[in-house]
Amino acid sequence: MINRRGNSIRKSKLFLYAKSVRNKMYELIYIGKNLPQWLAGKGLPLTKHDRRLVGLRNRYKGQRCFVLGNGPSLKRQNIGLLKDEFVFVTNWFFLHEEFKNLKHCFYCTEHATSYDCGQNFNPELFESLSRMPNVKCFFDIRSSSICEKRQISLTNPVFFTKINYSKEVCKGNFSINIPFETCFGWTVIIDMCLPIAFYLGFSTIYLLGCDCDYRLDEAEDFSKSFFYDVLSMPIRAREEMYKSKARQGKEFGHQKQILASYQVVKRYFENHGRRIYNAGHDGKLNVFERINYDNIIHT
Secondary structure, X not given: OHHHHHHHHHHHHHHHHHHHHHHHHHHHHHHHHOHHHHHHHOOOOXXXXXXXXXXXXXXXXXXXXXXXXXOHHHHHOOHHHHOOOEEEEEHHHHHOXXXXXXXXXEEEEOOHHHHHOXXXXXXXXXXXXXXXXXXXXXXXXXXXXXXXXXXXXXXXXXXXXXXXXXXXXXXXXXXXXXXXXXEEOOOHXXXXXXXXXXXXXXXXXXXXXXXXXXXXXXXXXXXXXXXXXXXXXXXXXXXXXXXXXXXXXXXXXXXXXXXXXXXXXXXXXXXXXXXXXXXXXXXXXXXXXXXXXXXXXXX
16 A cells, blocks of 8 residues: 555656656747747847847836727727827727827737738728837737738837747736747737836836726627727728627637736736726726826826
8 A cells, every 4th residue: 555655656756747847848949949039038139129129128117108908988088188198009099089199109919910801911000100100019929020021111110029828827927028928918908018018117007998898798799899980990800800709709808817817917016016007987907906097197
């Protein structure tokens, strides 16, 4: 009996050791495939792009910024008051009438080509960014090959970041090592905006329009899901969204994973002496302390 128990313990330890070695090998292979980015993350950038990206670290140390989602609550807030603030926007925000008035804007999108549902940038996105050369653009690294292939060139400062989709934030992973990789949080706010804001040095972040609620119980056609008219999206983009809803049903939008991810982000920021507040109107994101938008905008 004792020998059997001892053998079982030894086998268990051996299994755990083998698993640890295997995971370490996978990690080394992953680093090898992404060596330039890994070196940049260690402060040893090799390319001009990586040197520019590393140069952004703590550039805005101690300052505040606003991170805007695209939820319907934005329609009830005066975004024009943010024209002189540091503002992160995402995806279809370029449809907002105040987009052109933002003086210090960071535009983030996971895969810029997806918004045309093809192998190119959405024309309206490209035109909007071209008219605003002061906007700093952060695209997922998958877009870089498309930009090169299609010879797409923006006058804007453009940076490419890598999202590691195998590391989910809701499972406790979170990285602000922007030159190397960020982790997957099921929303571009967590995948890109918040880790980039941290890397740039912002210490206080206010969320707006991050509603975590598509309001599909009120309108299944997404007509109440965003601040913009859903019909302003390209037909193919709408069709992809409808297909996703049909596949996912009540789980559409992965709200459980997103809310769990926000909890991980909150702990990380607070453990490093930084704060995130929800200055949005309404919505289901109650992870962060709520704060009145009108009270902070002039402070």
